[in-house]
Amino acid sequence: MAVVVSTEALLAEAALHSGAGTVRVAVAADTIDGVRPRLVATPTSQKGLAATLAWATAERLQVLVRGGGTKLTWGAPVGRVDVLLSTTALASVVKHRHGDLTATVEAGATLAQVNAVLAAHRQWLPLDGPWPEQATVGGIIATNDSGPRRYRHGAPRDLIIGVTLARSDGQLAKAGGIVVKNVAGYDLSRLLTGSFGCLGVIVSATFKLAPVAPASRTVVVDVESLDALFPLIDQLQGSGLTPSALELEFPPARLLVRFESVEDAVVQQADEAVRLASAWGCARAAAGDAERDLWTRHARLWEESATLVKLSTLPTELLPTLTRLENLAVASELRVAVAGRAGLGVVVVKLEGAVEAQARCITALRAGLPIGRGSAVISRGAPDLRQRIDPWGPIGDGFRVMQAVKQRFDPNRTINPGRGPGGL
Amino acid sequence: MDPKFLAELERVVGAGGIVRNDAELLTYESDGLAKLRSKPGVAVLPRSVVEVQRVLRLCHATGVPFVARGQGTGLSGGAMPHPDGVLIVMTRMNRILEIDIPNQRITVEPGVMNLEVTNAVSSDGYYYAPDPSSQVICSIGGNFAENSGGAHCLKYGFTVHHVLGVEVVLADGELIHVGGQALDAPGLDLLGVLVGSEGTLAVATKVTLRLLRKPAAVKTLLAAFDSTEAAGEAVSGIIGAGIIPAAVEMMDRTIIEAAEAAVHPNFPDAEAILLVELDGAEAEVTSLFTSVEQVCRQADAREIQVARTDEQRARFWKGRKAAFAAMGRVSPNYYVQDGVIPRTKLPEVLARIRALEVESGLKIGNVFHAGDGNLHPLVCYDDRIEGQASLAQRVASEILTFCLDVGGSITGEHGVGADKADQMPKMFTDVDLDTMQLVRCAFDPNHLCNPGKVFPTPRLCGEVPGPYREHPAERAGLAERF
Numbered sequence: 001m002a003v004v005v006s007t008e009a010l011l012a013e014a015a016l017h018s019g020a021g022t023v024r025v026a027v028a029a030d031t032i033d034g035v036r037p038r039l040v041a042t043p044t045s046q047k048g049l050a051a052t053l054a055w056a057t058a059e060r061l062q063v064l065v066r067g068g069g070t071k072l073t074w075g076a077p078v079g080r081v082d083v084l085l086s087t088t089a090l091a092s093v094v095k096h097r098h099g100d101l102t103a104t105v106e107a108g109a110t111l112a113q114v115n116a117v118l119a120a121h122r123q124w125l126p127l128d129g130p131w132p133e134q135a136t137v138g139g140i141i142a143t144n145d146s147g148p149r150r151y152r153h154g155a156p157r158d159l160i161i162g163v164t165l166a167r168s169d170g171q172l173a174k175a176g177g178i179v180v181k182n183v184a185g186y187d188l189s190r191l192l193t194g195s196f197g198c199l200g201v202i203v204s205a206t207f208k209l210a211p212v213a214p215a216s217r218t219v220v221v222d223v224e225s226l227d228a229l230f231p232l233i234d235q236l237q238g239s240g241l242t243p244s245a246l247e248l249e250f251p252p253a254r255l256l257v258r259f260e261s262v263e264d265a266v267v268q269q270a271d272e273a274v275r276l277a278s279a280w281g282c283a284r285a286a287a288g289d290a291e292r293d294l295w296t297r298h299a300r301l302w303e304e305s306a307t308l309v310k311l312s313t314l315p316t317e318l319l320p321t322l323t324r325l326e327n328l329a330v331a332s333e334l335r336v337a338v339a340g341r342a343g344l345g346v347v348v349v350k351l352e353g354a355v356e357a358q359a360r361c362i363t364a365l366r367a368g369l370p371i372g373r374g375s376a377v378i379s380r381g382a383p384d385l386r387q388r389i390d391p392w393g394p395i396g397d398g399f400r401v402m403q404a405v406k407q408r409f410d411p412n413r414t415i416n417p418g419r420g421p422g423g424l
Numbered sequence: 425m426d427p428k429f430l431a432e433l434e435r436v437v438g439a440g441g442i443v444r445n446d447a448e449l450l451t452y453e454s455d456g457l458a459k460l461r462s463k464p465g466v467a468v469l470p471r472s473v474v475e476v477q478r479v480l481r482l483c484h485a486t487g488v489p490f491v492a493r494g495q496g497t498g499l500s501g502g503a504m505p506h507p508d509g510v511l512i513v514m515t516r517m518n519r520i521l522e523i524d525i526p527n528q529r530i531t532v533e534p535g536v537m538n539l540e541v542t543n544a545v546s547s548d549g550y551y552y553a554p555d556p557s558s559q560v561i562c563s564i565g566g567n568f569a570e571n572s573g574g575a576h577c578l579k580y581g582f583t584v585h586h587v588l589g590v591e592v593v594l595a596d597g598e599l600i601h602v603g604g605q606a607l608d609a610p611g612l613d614l615l616g617v618l619v620g621s622e623g624t625l626a627v628a629t630k631v632t633l634r635l636l637r638k639p640a641a642v643k644t645l646l647a648a649f650d651s652t653e654a655a656g657e658a659v660s661g662i663i664g665a666g667i668i669p670a671a672v673e674m675m676d677r678t679i680i681e682a683a684e685a686a687v688h689p690n691f692p693d694a695e696a697i698l699l700v701e702l703d704g705a706e707a708e709v710t711s712l713f714t715s716v717e718q719v720c721r722q723a724d725a726r727e728i729q730v731a732r733t734d735e736q737r738a739r740f741w742k743g744r745k746a747a748f749a750a751m752g753r754v755s756p757n758y759y760v761q762d763g764v765i766p767r768t769k770l771p772e773v774l775a776r777i778r779a780l781e782v783e784s785g786l787k788i789g790n791v792f793h794a795g796d797g798n799l800h801p802l803v804c805y806d807d808r809i810e811g812q813a814s815l816a817q818r819v820a821s822e823i824l825t826f827c828l829d830v831g832g833s834i835t836g837e838h839g840v841g842a843d844k845a846d847q848m849p850k851m852f853t854d855v856d857l858d859t860m861q862l863v864r865c866a867f868d869p870n871h872l873c874n875p876g877k878v879f880p881t882p883r884l885c886g887e888v889p890g891p892y893r894e895h896p897a898e899r900a901g902l903a904e905r906f
Binding site: 097101154155167174177179180183186187191194199210211234238240262267310312315316371373398400402407408422 | 524526527528529549570571573577581582584585589594598599600601602603604605606607608609610611612613614615616617619620621637639640641660663664666667668704705706707708710711712764765766767768793796797798831832833834835836837838839840844848851852853855856857858859860862863864865866867878
């Protein structure tokens with residue numbers, strides 16, 4: 001337990017490490033999952049951030065790291081928070097090496113800020129998860145969150161090439177580098193990606209980028225039922241077409257197939273996709289504002305406050321799993337909606353209804369997903385749901401190594417304790 | 425080695441699975457980096473994961489180090505044996521376990537060759553993307569350990585982007601499963617750190633890989649230039665136009681001549697050749713290919729050949745992939761370097777390499793993955809001439825310094841291994857290296873798994889974390905815990 005008792009004393013001490021004027025006492029608006037932190041520190045330098053961690057570790061304090069605050073209610077509910085450590089004052093695009101298609105950015109920069117800078121050279125960090133205006137690069141890495149165009153570009157773990165992290169003992173360490181191809185040393189960038197911040201605080205990262213495609217079309221296919229969608233997905237994937245996204249929506253059952261390339265190529269591919277899809281349902285190609293609206297609508301799942309579960313299966317097992325989910329939902333009187341990467345077997349499931357029923361439904365869903373062949377992780381849900389059942393589900397026999405890694409990186413359990421996968 | 429230990433090993437792998445004879449052990453004393461040699465204490469050739477587990481348990485119980493090895497094609501001494509340790513040769517674990525075309529996955533044992541994976545699914549229209557030049561003879565286990573790349577990683581990424589799941593045996597003999605058939609298995613991304621850990625964290629016994637659909641269209645061109653600078657400009661121009669080709673390879677005159685002599689690809693006479701391949705949907709490839717041709721012309725390409733047939737494309741690639749071997753015709757010995765630079769620094773670094781060539785008197789051939797800035801300078805020397813081998817070594821090391829000066833890396837795909845461990849402090853601080861070794865301590869606190877590789881100095885892992893155990897000093901009443 002912390003030795004320092006009064007919040008005032010804690011505040012004075014924190015400022016010595018984080019930097020003058022960067023620490024304040026938390027207010028009601030800082031509350032997360034019903035937990036009000038004691039202090040909020042917003043260091044303005046990487047060194048200040050690292051020093052804050054070193055101090056917190058030495059004092060046995062618990063730190064919760066916050067970027068844009070869009071995903072703090074993902075995963076396990078937060079426990080005691082002595083210091084809410086904000087990365088938002090470390091928000092610069094350090095360097096855009098456009099000729100090399102790479103950029104180094106600080107963790108507190110939002111995705112939208114970063115992409116606004118990269119757009120000057122018609123490039124982007126090809127991640128399109130929810131809330132780009134608020135979600136920071138650090139948080140996106142920590143949750144390995146991505147969006148529809150993961151189908152082409154991959155998730156953050158596929159794009160990150162270097163990282164600087166602040167360790168729990170206050171040391172700043174880096175791994176990887178600024179070149180896209182590099183196998184010198186262990187790949188800590190990937191280890192940190194998806195760690196929910198439990199190993200160290202990401203202070204900056206380097207990514208490989210993508211050129212912004214000059215043209216885009218989205219083919220919308222409306223079908224009677226999910227059953228009709230999956231043969232079409234198979235056919236599209238075996239067709240030689242190269243969509244950048246292949247997304248399903250349900251209900252009603254709809255497929256969105258996006259093509260991004262030069263104008264000729266997107267027109268030709270969209271035509272071909274419409275032709276293939278017409279055998280299965282009503283298909284049309286959209287461009288411009290109509291296309292943009294489609295994708296805005298597609299992301300609306302995130303705008304509501306319902307429970308969201310990330311469901312991952314083998315692509316061929318997605319349909320039977322979703323059918324099972326529908327049956328479970330009917331039995332438990334839950335409303336279900338689904339959107340996501342049909343081509344990859346990763347979707348987001350929205351659940352609405354009694355918490356008890358949600359817990360039963362998720363547990364039953366997990367029972368049909370053997371480790372390694374699928375998972376159902378609660379991304380977001382009411383604290384009592386996340387308290388009632390483990391948000392992560394079973395992790396498997398690798399967990400003991402994960403525990404050992406956490407123990408090595410953060411032996412005092414200072415940083416995001418309990419927030420890491422499996423409660424690390 | 426201890427005869428009792430050897431007898432135990434033999435009981436595990438059988439008389440046919442153990443090599444103890446000094447002469448036979450010589451086969452295994454080096455990998456593809458022949459200048460680093462060390463005869464293993466003993467070699468075993470397990471046939472199953474259970475045998476691997478039992479071997480590692482024996483090592484764990486007795487504190488004997490071990491090194492896993494695949495085909496031994498690595499170029500950094502990563503599979504160089506430990507003189508007092510066990511060399512675990514994985515070549516007998518070479519079965520393809522499951523092919524799942526609908527899900528585009530394949531599960532193999534580590535001894536399966538890289539090209540065998542593609543061959544197994546080719547008739548279904550699929551392939552395995554990472555394609556190191558040695559793909560005919562290198563195994564998936566080694567690719568996994570080294571995070572192998574190849575010519576097509578500019579667009580498709582490296583081994584780490586194509587491994588979905590792995591079964592590994594830890595240094596204490598325990599088996600764990602990381603990742604899986606499905607994406608996004610919950611947990612820390614141990615897979616991301618295991619790939620490319622050069623066999624220092626665990627021994628892979630089963631690997632699930634992602635397969636890609638063969639592209640609908642592939643177009644390849646070969647452009648000849650009067651200077652490497654002009655070729656470098658063309659590379660920048662292509663990327664600057666927002667085009668990500670499947671591959672962009674460059675060869676300089678020395679390499680062109682060597683390749684020509686060895687496999688007769690009929691390359692034009694030039695100072696530099698660029699090999700550019702585009703793939704994807706038909707309309708896209710056609711449109712972008714025209715842009716690539718334009719960029720090459722603008723960069724003063726003196727000749728452009730377009731592969732009209734698959735045979736012609738194969739001929740282009742044969743010339744490129746044979747480059748290393750072909751150098752054997754030009755020089756009795758050569759040292760392959762594997763530095764990486766930001767692509768835009770190509771002209772600057774090539775100029776420095778050329779100056780070094782003149783200064784050292786050693787011929788340096790340059791063949792590289794130009795798209796991602798991965799240089800493979802081949803420093804030619806003659807071992808029979810006294811001092812040339814060490815001069816070559818110094819020259820190669822100097823080239824790495826050039827790479828680091830411009831923000832690059834000491835290795836893009838060959839790994840650090842035993843060869844470059846002493847170069848790591850040029851790229852990373854003590855804290856960086858210490859932090860990486862926290863991972864090592866979590867996996868293998870006793871440093872039995874391929875010790876002496878990657879890191880110049882091992883980190884002391886201290887007390888093994890876990891449930892509280894009374895320290896001997898506490899037990900003796902000499903100390904107490906606060």
